[in-house]
Amino acid sequence: MSKVKNLAINYKTAEEFKKFREYGAQELHMIDELEANVIDANIDSPFYGIYQGDDLAARMCLYRREDTDHPIDNDTADYLVIWKLEVLEKYQGRGFGSELIDYAKSFNLPIKAISRFQNSRNFFEKHDFDAHEYDIERDLADESLMWYPN
């Protein structure tokens, strides 16, 4: 059974996110919405993670994107996007990153992975993600790699 859980959007999650290097506009927006009480408890969170006891050890953002205006290629207008995939330093080396990727692959859709750092790029390449043709309309500032289901 996968250890990967869809993360609840609440103050505990918001606090745990502060431990991750890629913390920014998206997390701050989440806190604003919590404070304004506009979050429906049943909302689908785009965050997935692995807990060790009470600690969030690893996380990623995983989002389905349907973009017929700017498809990846002629057959790929519906795909997942991964970003903010990160394992906290004290939990590295246990395969948590691979578990997150396998979870994303289990949806059997193409995946675009946005990698900010060279080491995350290497990580995705090890998991069968490849460079794809850059397109300014679609990719703009993204450094990204693609994976396709068989």
Added chain:
Amino acid sequence: MSKVKNLAINYKTAEEFKKFREYGAQELHMIDELEANVIDANIDSPFYGIYQGDDLAARMCLYRREDTDHPIDNDTADYLVIWKLEVLEKYQGRGFGSELIDYAKSFNLPIKAISRFQNSRNFFEKHDFDAHEYDIERDLADESLMWYPN
């Protein structure tokens, strides 16, 4: 007169881009197109820069985006996006970053600036860019700030 020039897409430019920290998929795509001879000499380059003698000292990518599906707000579906704004270290402190921003502002369109690094975030804030509401459909992995013309 502005020192900012639209950069020609050629091997000299490709070589100069290697000196910049944010070098990646977009530049590699440019080189592929040069090698495949598919670049029309009259193509509009999304890159703008400032030369000092023969050296490219500073650059940015500046691209106009019309996105009625995911506007910034009700009035802002047509805007510029800046990314890869960077001044080489030896040319810092001469106002080149500000000249690039002023050039972008001169089009009198709202500007979304994507900032990868904390110091570029501070730089944009000094130039009257502010945080905006994060929207997952539009912004995905972007950390960005907005500027609006008066």
